[in-house]
Amino acid sequence: MPTLLVPGVLRAESGGESRLDVAADGTLRAVFEEVAQRWPRLERRIRDEQGVLRRYVNVYVDGEDCRRSGGLETPVEAGAEIQVLPSVAGG
Amino acid sequence: MSDPEPILLPMTELLAIGTQKGLFLATSDDDRQSWQVSSAHFFGQAVYAVAFDTRGPAPRVLAGVDSSHFGPSVVVSDDLGTTWQEPDRAPLAFPSDAGAAVERVWQIVPAGPAEPDVVYAGTQPSALWRSEDGGRTYDLVQGLWDHPHRPQWGAGFGGQAVHTILPHPADPQRILVAMSTGGVYRTSDGGKTWAPANQGIKAYFLPDPWPEFGQCVHKVARDAENPDHYYAQNHHGVYRSTDGGESWQSIADTLPTDFGFAMVAHPSRGGTAWNFPLTSDGERHPVDLTCQVFRTTDAGGTWQPLHDGLPDGPYYPVVLRDAMCADNADPAGVYFGTRAGDVFASRDEGESWSTVASHLPDVLCVRAVQV
Numbered sequence: 001m002p003t004l005l006v007p008g009v010l011r012a013e014s015g016g017e018s019r020l021d022v023a024a025d026g027t028l029r030a031v032f033e034e035v036a037q038r039w040p041r042l043e044r045r046i047r048d049e050q051g052v053l054r055r056y057v058n059v060y061v062d063g064e065d066c067r068r069s070g071g072l073e074t075p076v077e078a079g080a081e082i083q084v085l086p087s088v089a090g091g
Numbered sequence: 092m093s094d095p096e097p098i099l100l101p102m103t104e105l106l107a108i109g110t111q112k113g114l115f116l117a118t119s120d121d122d123r124q125s126w127q128v129s130s131a132h133f134f135g136q137a138v139y140a141v142a143f144d145t146r147g148p149a150p151r152v153l154a155g156v157d158s159s160h161f162g163p164s165v166v167v168s169d170d171l172g173t174t175w176q177e178p179d180r181a182p183l184a185f186p187s188d189a190g191a192a193v194e195r196v197w198q199i200v201p202a203g204p205a206e207p208d209v210v211y212a213g214t215q216p217s218a219l220w221r222s223e224d225g226g227r228t229y230d231l232v233q234g235l236w237d238h239p240h241r242p243q244w245g246a247g248f249g250g251q252a253v254h255t256i257l258p259h260p261a262d263p264q265r266i267l268v269a270m271s272t273g274g275v276y277r278t279s280d281g282g283k284t285w286a287p288a289n290q291g292i293k294a295y296f297l298p299d300p301w302p303e304f305g306q307c308v309h310k311v312a313r314d315a316e317n318p319d320h321y322y323a324q325n326h327h328g329v330y331r332s333t334d335g336g337e338s339w340q341s342i343a344d345t346l347p348t349d350f351g352f353a354m355v356a357h358p359s360r361g362g363t364a365w366n367f368p369l370t371s372d373g374e375r376h377p378v379d380l381t382c383q384v385f386r387t388t389d390a391g392g393t394w395q396p397l398h399d400g401l402p403d404g405p406y407y408p409v410v411l412r413d414a415m416c417a418d419n420a421d422p423a424g425v426y427f428g429t430r431a432g433d434v435f436a437s438r439d440e441g442e443s444w445s446t447v448a449s450h451l452p453d454v455l456c457v458r459a460v461q462v
Contacts, residue, residue, distance in 0.1 A: 045161035048192035056159060
């Protein structure tokens with residue numbers, strides 16, 4: 001069962017939880033589809049309504065930046081750790 | 092048994108200040124002479140749009156909040172910011188076949204009294220949205236989104252956005268919207284069909300300076316007494332329409348410059364409006380580096396500078412398109428904020444000014460109401 005690590009700034013959208021267990025695996029897209037159903041406000045902070053990863057949100061699957069490993073099609077094994085981190089941006 | 096004496100509650104003035112890094116709510120209980128300014132709500136998020144809806148039992152605050160990381164949303168509060176509500180599902184979301192995502196909410200406007208639960212929102216990319224639940228959730232107004240001109244609407248420096256929404260006060264079927272480098276559009280069938288309404292507005296930056304659409308309208312305001320009269324501040328050009336937007340005539344002759352962003356109409360008296368002229372497109376600072384508002388009381392025939400109580404000495408910051416407003420009081424209060432984070436208020440229609448707040452983040456929008 002993959003685990004989603006929620007950054008502190010988004011924990012209001014996950015009921016205060018820093019780690020969320022998700023049933024879906026296979027791809028990152030499948031994980032986020034489940035997140036959209038169970039924690040919709042969290043998911044829409046990460047992806048826009050077309051399902052595109054927001055520009056200044058980074059997602060790492062077992063430590064690998066998903067943008068360098070297939071984007072939303074990045075393979076997610078059972079037991080994978082998916083870390084969501086806001087990128088270094090802003091003024 | 093006689094009726095009890097009516098209890099006269101003191102009037103409270105509410106002022107919402109949307110900034111690049113949060114929303115500040117200010118209140119005044121002494122007829123706008125002194126202000127209490129809150130700490131930042133939604134700190135770190137840009138608030139390009141804010142509105143008060145006073146049609147219900149309690150004033151509702153609606154704000155378009157925009158996280159540079161986590162995207163835009165609309166939040167509402169019925170207790171003046173003590174608590175905020177946001178639906179689980181995105182308040183505004185393009186349907187999947189639209190191929191677009193909401194980038195920013197630029198405008199939130201409650202509809203007229205005939206539609207007490209209707210609220211409109213304008214977004215980037217240019218789209219109009221209609222809420223029928225008091226501004227909590229919105230549906231895309233498909234007629235404007237499907238307009239054949241849309242692929243040709245440009246994107247100014249601020250982006251391609253519907254930044255002005257003016258529902259007709261007496262006819263819910265009639266709405267006027269405006270967008271930068273798109274122009275003015277009108278509907279008279281509740282949003283099903285739209286037509287450009289830019290005749291007489293010059294687009295000096297295009298090969299044909301008098302196109303059907305594509306003008307860079309910065310803000311449009313509706314006259315208080317005649318809903319078919321409008322005032323428009325353009326990217327160079329200040330105009331008036333006396334025929335519902337069918338045609339526009341320049342009213343810039345007695346202004347020191349025709350560039351600027353804001354345009355505000357008096358809440359109850361016809362012919363009166365305020366703006367904040369900037370030197371030019373290439374020199375975006377107050378005219379003569381003086382912090383001054385201009386007012387007309389004859390529908391743009393003449394304009395007078397108003398400066399009493401505003402900072403002396405060189406003043407560089409600009410006033411953005413929604414960073415000036417009027418309240419609903421009599422005499423009307425006028426408010427503006429600058430990109431230096433200064434907020435000023437006038438309780439006498441601009442004759443004199445006082446400082447509400449200083450050193451806030453860049454002010455993006457202000458709205459005020461007396462309740």
